[in-house]
Amino acid sequence: MNAILLAVAIVAGIGLIAGLGLAVASILMAVPKDxxxxxxxxxxxxxxxxxxxxxxxxxxxxxxxxxxxxxxxxxxxxxxxxxxxxxxxGVEAGLVEKKTAIVRCMGSYDNTSDRMEYQGIASCAAAAQLYGGAGACSYGCIGFGDCASVCEYDAIQICNGVARVNAADCRACSQCVTACPKHLISLVPAKPQAVVRCRNCDKGGEARKACAAACIGCMRCVKACEVGAVSVKQFNAVVDPQKCTACGKCAEACPQGCIDMLL
Amino acid sequence: MMAKELVAIFLAAILTENYVLNKFLGICPFLGVSKKVNTAVGMSAAVTFVMVLATAVTWPIYTYILLPNGLGYLQTIVFILIIAALVQLVETVLKKYMPPLYNSLGIYLPLITTNCAVLGVTMLVLEKGAADPSFGYLQSLVNSFGAGIGFLVAMVLFAGVRERMESCDIPQSLKGLPITLVAASLVAVSFLGFNGLVEGLLG
Missing domain, CATH: 1.10.15.40 (Electron transport complex subunit B, putative Fe-S cluster)
Structure with a gap:
């Protein structure tokens, strides 16, 4: 009888000490929650x-x-x-500039073709591993819709082989920007402006062979722009959205039709 | 002489008496947390820490409270109680005084509360002490530390094996846990090769 009592007392004692210790510790070392x-x-x-x-x-x-x-x-x-x-x-809200994602590619089935037949996993990330994708343009949209599948707001559709963002639904969370293995998607301010829908950095002739709507770096848009918003780097035109006044002159001047007016 | 003995205990705990690969204790974290080297190292560091601390507390309690009263049979219950309370305390202390360490070890600490490797170490060092009276408090602590490092070695080795298996073409029926168990058994078999090594080196 005594042995049982002793065992109970010792275990209970240790438990009590441990419990009290923990209780004291949790009071003494409480971390204030923010x-x-x-x-x-x-x-x-x-x-x-x-x-x-x-x-x-x-x-x-x-x-x-x-x-x-x-x-x-x-x-x-x-x-x-x-x-x-x-x-x-209790502070002033900073001005939220509404942004939207845009896909910088016009490589639809009408403009470009495949240089090989791809039968692997239906994902852009996988296709990009194999010689940079099946399309004739190694810079262009692969069209398996990795961006559309990560979009939580259903703002991206694959139309005729190219991803397109619906600016009205886009919440600019930039999930698609990271999902695109070709880095074709970027966020721009959601205001009327010209965007160059091509990222092909090859010389004009090669770019033209790859896609009928490729930017060939001809500089006509640069000359047409009155505010100096367009520049050409590595045979690829870029519009500065801060300077662009959305006059549309660059889009008119573009012989390839790869400059598009947003909104 | 003393230092040599301690080194021998330490090495033996890592290589020949590896708790995961020779005694098969702590298999659940070994299989569960060994997917990445980072998490494996974090978990092992937490286990090592708790092993040494638990031995430091349970050894005196067993030797000076349980044994004199003839209550050696209560060690499992008492040790679990002590380890659980200890882990909780460590968590509270870390949260307060070392938030970076808490952020890196914190998620593993509750997992360790009922880890059989920790309980196994505290009980097996006492068994050793009973068999060999010269195996005292200091030796027990060194043994626990070695056991923790042995856990780390096993985890990191196995995390490396698993990271390589990720890219292998594994038959459908073996994917996941089956191939992991096969790999674990091969690693365990390879650790059998260390048998007699420590005695040969330092004995």
Whole structure:
């Protein structure tokens, strides 16, 4: 009888000491939770897309609470979330510039063709591993829709072999930007402007052979632009969205028809 | 003499008495957390830390409280209780004073609470001590540390094996856990080759 009591007493004693120790430790070493960060986290969309540049919504919320980040960085949340967050934090909301993703390729079935038959996994990332994809243009859209499958807002469709972003649905979360193995997708301010829908950096002749709508670096758009927004680097024209006035003269001048007016 | 003995215990714990590959304790983290070298190292560091700490606490309790009262049979229950409380305490302390370490080890700590390798180490060093009276507190601690490092070695080796298996063309029926178990058994067999090594080197 005594032996049992002793055993019970010792185990119970050790348990009690351990429990009390833990209770005391949890009171003494309590880590204060950041209430501000939790309040902000509730306002954020919770998509954890990383468009703000922080590790998910909780990372952004913590940075906001510490005052290290601006309120307008959440592009899926947009203006409404920025206002709410700013109200909670008691600061001015930064102006949220609405952005949209664009696909810089016009290589539809009408304009370009395949140089080989690809029968592998139906994903752009896999196809790009094999000689850079099956298309005649090694810079162009592969068309298996890796971007469309990562888009949580159904804003991307593959039309006639090329991905197209519907600017009205795009929330600029930049998931597609990272998904495209050809780096054809980028975010631009969602305002009327000219965009060059080609990333082919080959010389004019080669580019023209690969795709009927390829930028050949002829500089006509540069000459046509009155505000100096267009420049050609490596046989490929680029429009500076900050300078572009959306006059449309470069699009008219383009012999290949690869300059498109956005919105 | 003492130092040589401790080195022998340390090496033996890593190579010939490897807790994962020779005694087959702690297999669940060995299979579960060995997919990447980073996580394998984090988990092993946490295990090593808890092993040494647990031995440091359970050894005196067993020797000075349980054994004199003839309660040696309670060691499993008491040790689990102590290890669980200890891990909780370590977690609280880390959270407060070393947030970076907590962020890297924190997720593994609760997993270790009921890890059989930790419990196994604390009990097996006592068994050794009972068989050989010269195997005291210090030797037990060195043995636990060696066991933790042995766990690390096994985890990192196996993480390397698994990272290479990722890119292999494995038959459908063997994909996943089956091929992992086969690979684990091969690694374990290769560790049998260390038998007698430590005695030969330092004995």
């Amino acid at each position: 209430e501000k960060a939790e309040a902000v986290l509730k306002l954020l969309p919770g998509a954890n897309c990383g468009a703000c540049g922080y590790s998910g919504c909780s990372g952004y919320a913590a940075a906001l609470a510490k005052g290290e980040a601006k309120a307008g960085l959440c592009s899926p949340g947009g203006e409404a979330v920025a206002q709410e967050v700013a109200r909670v934090l």
